[in-house]
Amino acid sequence: MLPGLGFPVNLGRVMESSDSNRKVLSEIDFFSNPTSKPSAQEIHHHHQDVKTLSSNISVKKEIPQTQPVSRCNLDMNNGLQLHTGNTRSDQSTLDDHGVSSDADDKRAKSNELKQLQEEVQRMNTENQNLKEMLSHMSNNYTALQLHLAGLIQQRQQHNQHDHHDLQVVGKSEEKKQVTARQFIELGSGDDEVSNSSSDERTQSASPNNDQSTTTATTEATMRKARVSVRARSEAPMISDGCQWRKYGQKMAKGNPCPRAYYRCTMAVGCPVRKQVQRCAEDKTILVTTYEGNHNHPLPPAAMAMASTTSAAAGMLLSGSMSSPEGLMKMNPMLARAILNPSCSSTMATLSASAPFPTVTLDLTHNVNNDNNINNAMLHQFQVHRPNTTPFHQLAQPLYNQSKFSGLQLSQDRPVHQQSSTPADNVGDAAKAITTDPNFTAVLAAAISSIIRGNNNQNNNSASSSNPHILNSTSISSFSGN
DNA sequence: CGATTTTGACCTGCGC
DNA sequence: GCGCAGGTCAAAATCG
Numbered sequence: 001m002l003p004g005l006g007f008p009v010n011l012g013r014v015m016e017s018s019d020s021n022r023k024v025l026s027e028i029d030f031f032s033n034p035t036s037k038p039s040a041q042e043i044h045h046h047h048q049d050v051k052t053l054s055s056n057i058s059v060k061k062e063i064p065q066t067q068p069v070s071r072c073n074l075d076m077n078n079g080l081q082l083h084t085g086n087t088r089s090d091q092s093t094l095d096d097h098g099v100s101s102d103a104d105d106k107r108a109k110s111n112e113l114k115q116l117q118e119e120v121q122r123m124n125t126e127n128q129n130l131k132e133m134l135s136h137m138s139n140n141y142t143a144l145q146l147h148l149a150g151l152i153q154q155r156q157q158h159n160q161h162d163h164h165d166l167q168v169v170g171k172s173e174e175k176k177q178v179t180a181r182q183f184i185e186l187g188s189g190d191d192e193v194s195n196s197s198s199d200e201r202t203q204s205a206s207p208n209n210d211q212s213t214t215t216a217t218t219e220a221t222m223r224k225a226r227v228s229v230r231a232r233s234e235a236p237m238i239s240d241g242c243q244w245r246k247y248g249q250k251m252a253k254g255n256p257c258p259r260a261y262y263r264c265t266m267a268v269g270c271p272v273r274k275q276v277q278r279c280a281e282d283k284t285i286l287v288t289t290y291e292g293n294h295n296h297p298l299p300p301a302a303m304a305m306a307s308t309t310s311a312a313a314g315m316l317l318s319g320s321m322s323s324p325e326g327l328m329k330m331n332p333m334l335a336r337a338i339l340n341p342s343c344s345s346t347m348a349t350l351s352a353s354a355p356f357p358t359v360t361l362d363l364t365h366n367v368n369n370d371n372n373i374n375n376a377m378l379h380q381f382q383v384h385r386p387n388t389t390p391f392h393q394l395a396q397p398l399y400n401q402s403k404f405s406g407l408q409l410s411q412d413r414p415v416h417q418q419s420s421t422p423a424d425n426v427g428d429a430a431k432a433i434t435t436d437p438n439f440t441a442v443l444a445a446a447i448s449s450i451i452r453g454n455n456n457q458n459n460n461s462a463s464s465s466n467p468h469i470l471n472s473t474s475i476s477s478f479s480g481n
Numbered sequence: 482c483g484a485t486t487t488t489g490a491c492c493t494g495c496g497c
Numbered sequence: 498g499c500g501c502a503g504g505t506c507a508a509a510a511t512c513g
Contacts, residue, residue: 246486248505261504265485275504 228289228360229305230279237276238288241302242266244274255280267296272306285364291356 231238237260244262252259257278264272272292279285290305298306 245484247507249487250503250505253502259503273504 226289226291226356226358228287228358229363230285230287230360231363232284233286234284235286236260237262238286240288240305241299242272242294242306252277257283264294266294266298266302270295289358 229238237244243265245265246260246262248261249258250261255277257280259275259277262274262276264270264274270292272290272294274291275289277287279287294302294306
């Protein structure tokens, strides 16, 4: 069950005995207070409890040996006291008894102290084991998350392939109509929808009935579809779990802030690129636009963002967006963001007037609705404690795991090097994920971690970072206006 | 010394 | 055809 732990602890049995755990915990607290001295009876109970617990972890042999000796000594003392009390004066009896019982008492207490130290040591060991088990479970959970995201991506690619097959049959005109319908049905399209320049450019450049050319065209079109994420960050770039290399920087028209161009360097030939630019209206808002699909396994931290952006791009270009059901199946998080009336105007926006079809996820709003996704994200932003490790850093060991084993969930690995903070962070993310079976919370956790990480970096030098939300524009101005 | 960033040149598409 | 803007390339500079 736990080959990665590397020690023969039967934690399952320990966990079955919840009463024992409770007692042990309370006793740990009890002994942590040096000012309150335990009575012999309490110590005895403690020993019994520890014996019960330690019998599960194969270190029980010392306790049964030492404990009876201690009790035997006490019985002998009592016998002596009775016997000498009949033959000596009260005073001498008191003196003798005082000296002998003192020594015995000291011995007994010394033994007990020794035992207690051993117990504490054992408990520390077990505590460590439990921590490692928790880390292991977090690890497994993240691996499962990775697997799930991979399946979603596969499904999305399958849908794209189906759509591509339709094109091969010779329905390029139909595709044009579908693409236009996507925007219209989502209520974000305007009159320019049917003139979406990127689609038309792509369409005009691709001859029909040529599968290879059409495939390339589809991929090119996929790469044209973009997902823009607006987030409040003072860092020059949000770290999203991927490795990026800057390959250019340009001054864009209408924005005094330069636009930086990055490409993914996690795999040779990965087509994913992103642009990072500060919002002209509010320079505290960082706009990151993703383009393309990764051609390699992703670390969990990058999975959340990548699956969402990839799904968004896929939805933009496949027929799945023509129905809310299809949208919901493809990516519930985006579906809700786009279809939910309480969110659509503030969180996720489709831009048809831009040269490229773009979904904008706006994470800079504050909405007083506990049920909407945006608020869930804001909760992630605001509630989590500061000074935590950036998500991309804590995910690094997991990335290494996925790097070596791909989606092999059985590839266990010791996690001794993990500090408590990353483990807690993973736990926070896991907790966020488990509150919602879809990727809403995944994205929220990932992005909040990203922002926290960057804000923390900034806070090291300037603590003025304020994660609270201001108003912002809802349409991406990033990809082509 | 290899990886990354910087930055000017170059390419491409589009509007006039 | 020309100019503009977005995007990319690649040599030089910088960094760890």
